[in-house]
Amino acid sequence: GENVEQHPSTLSVQEGDSAVIKCTYSDSASNYFPWYKQELGKGPQLIIDIRSNVGEKKDQRIAVTLNKTAKHFSLHITETQPEDSAVYFCAASFVGDMRFGAGTRLTVKP
């Protein structure tokens, strides 16, 4: 089955700096790669996703890159703000069967 590894487990940055979170996956059949933001006591919120036929996608301060050959994808957050502080999960999916990374706790210091 699919195995998703996520690094780092914790990340602390200064407000305004960039943050990068990386994930690798094992199943070459996976074709959908979403990123979720989860705040304490809440359900995950989809923030950006990318499909296997695309190498990069950007939405304002958030971007995701995908390298299918190497089976890794990354989340990039620029100009971080304190409200970006949360746990971020990557996931890899094939036909709706989604597996999650272990999560990254991002702290943005004002």
Added chain:
Amino acid sequence: GAVVSQHPSWVICKSGTSVKIECRSLDFQATTMFWYRQFPKQSLMLMATSNEGSKATYEQGVEKDKFLINHASLTLSTLTVTSAHPEDSSFYICSALLAGKGYEQYFGPGTRLTVT
């Protein structure tokens, strides 16, 4: 759009009792819903896949007789934790598959279950 609700948001029950958690897609139809379990500071673990009108598919290690799933309509799936024990205490989260838009899953806000 693509809003998923869960009820209740939190529940406390005594050992041996059963608890039902509802998951609803509010503004779309979901032929497939998923149930996840999340322990503190850990990732989401898929428990089962629920398809409307058919039996749920459980992940390895998840007791189907303990975690009863019913997906009776295109907007409602329920998870019943039967004969709950303290080790069942966890954060239960459902998600719904948005058909026609690839494989995007939208998550509910979660239900915090505490078994005393």
